[in-house]
Amino acid sequence: MLALSGCFGGGSEGGGSDGGDFADDGCTHIVVATSSEKVNMLDALAKGFKDSPEMKALDTCATVRPINVSSGDATRFLSASDEVWPSENREMWPTLWSPASTVWTERVAAAGSPALVGEPESFTRTPVVFGMPAAMAKALGYPQSPISITDLEQLCSDPNGWGSVGKDVWGSFKISKTNPNTSTTGLSAILMQSYEASGKTADLTADDVAAAADFSRVFEECVIHYGDTTGKVLTTLYDETQNGAGGSGYVSAVAVEETSLLNYNQGNPDSHTVQPGETLTPPKEKLVAIYPEGGSMWSDNPITVLGAEWVTPVQAEAGAAFAAFLQTSAAQQILPQFGFRPLDDSVALGELFTEEYGVDPAGTAVTLPRPGVDVVSAAIDQWTQIRKPSS
Template identity: 25%
Template sequence: IELRLEKMGSREMYLAVLDGERSPDLMSPASSLQVSLLQDLSTQRFGQPLVNQFDEEQCQSVVESPIVIVAWEERANALWGTDPGADLWDALFEALTNPEGWAAYGRPEWGFVKFSHTDPLRSNSGFQTLVLMTYNYHGKMAGLTSEDILADEAFQQWLIAFEGSITEFGDSTGTYMEEIIAFGPSLHDMVAVYEATAIEQAENARGRYGNLVVYYPPATHVSDHPFCILDADWVTPEQAQAARLFMDMMLSPEAQELALLSYGFRPVDPTIDVSQPGSPLVRYQENGFRLTIPPEVETPSGSVLQTLLDFWSRNIAR
């Protein structure tokens, strides 16, 4: 088969398909959040979806990487001890909105607590972080609704205060990871990134500004890197068949093991042992990486996700 690849950001990708600027046979955003959005938005616009995230013949995840919080160990220990557990988001909110900053934790010389995540309107990791924060506030693992966002004034005030403590929302997850290593806690005390991004930079972080460690939120949402064949009139049966062959190759044991050992992604193939020799999840366990991940929240419907993005855009974006 012949492949013609184009690199695009996840949000840029689904909007380009929705607006008719691109007509791909196969698309692969960073997570199912974008597929959910495209499915609902295309149904609203065209009367039928351009993609079906629930049809395994059309849409399959190929690798996974959960959201983690990367932090300088000394700062994290001062904030929540060795493990924040279920209180991670609450502890972070209290620290970020405390006008005393690190002085409230006995370290006034550190200034204000500095947490960052990317812009959810431009970057998938920031979008996932926003979803996790919203679920956590409402004490839910599934069933997030637009009413949870629009009809709960206390939640709105909480989110605006939380996000108001962040000085800048970047565009790139990789850039944030590079910055925390290059500039240390002078720029970021902790950042929300993909687990695979943290693994990619784990060696570079050694011996910089103390130990860099990862913490897993009490519930997570994974970047599941779905490969989805478009249900559109421009996709011929032959092109759909070729796309399935490519998906099969990405799901082969050889490709799945390569994704783990060379790039730090978790395989979706359950027969691939993430604790095998050479696994970065084992190699960097002392930095907090885990073989198993926390329970996953449900991916909300596209309409709920759009409501959350709209609220963020109207009240927080800058």
């Protein structure tokens, strides 16, 4: 059996739904393996599913529970075997998988298991942005002037750092990112660097990635820490902001999904399940979302019924019903409450998507398409060569 590697748990590595067995409710039990930032939202969607026409059409009721498994870890597990899942509790083996991006389902399919990942379909989306302490963003002209990844790269390469824009007190320009082997945000960030260096907004190739090596190497030199998840990165930033030297003293920019930035600014840096009666304390200095001038990649959050041997026909049918429910108007209206953008353009974004919480409701002006599997592999391989080994 594969090693578990600590991918299940509380806090930033999980949510309130992944501990213990299901209650004996007489229903078909469905587990959704999902990236951490979606656990809270899928909890709410699972409750909404209970009263939906999609569930009522089933012969047997279904109970859905999300558990957190990072997108990269799930890809590694599924690429290795369709016969076992790295948990001794078979009841918690997933029927559904919802990574942050279709990049991961494509990697499993390319590894020789296309039937295992079925037919993934996106149900929500969130762009990858650079979260910057508000004072630093304003020093670069935010929000009046667009900021590009090249602007950040030049601050990285300038020996004067922030002094080059008259802010010597902030020292060097420092970036925090996640590991692209396990994190969608980290993977999207290195692809966005290659897009920027190539000058392209589509049709990125492996040759483009290779040509971007020097540009990306400079960018990586500014990285102070590679976290496994954005939850860990943002929790460290939050602690520094509340109790340390302040966010501006710790880091200049963090590559994150917009939804994670929204959670951070509400005082939930690890996107944990907020318990009844729990009070969140917003950070002393909020982050603002920088949507790079050259474009952003989007985490398209697919969901798919796994074609694994452990998934029964009844579970597969119930899983498909839940996936269908996620496309309905009732489900789409739940998404903005958790900082995710609905696919249904008729659904209002609501009060979170405002300047108060550091985001622009219009989002990114340029969408960078997901490149092919070979390009993604080339970018990850390149990162292993140019990353800062001490981070």
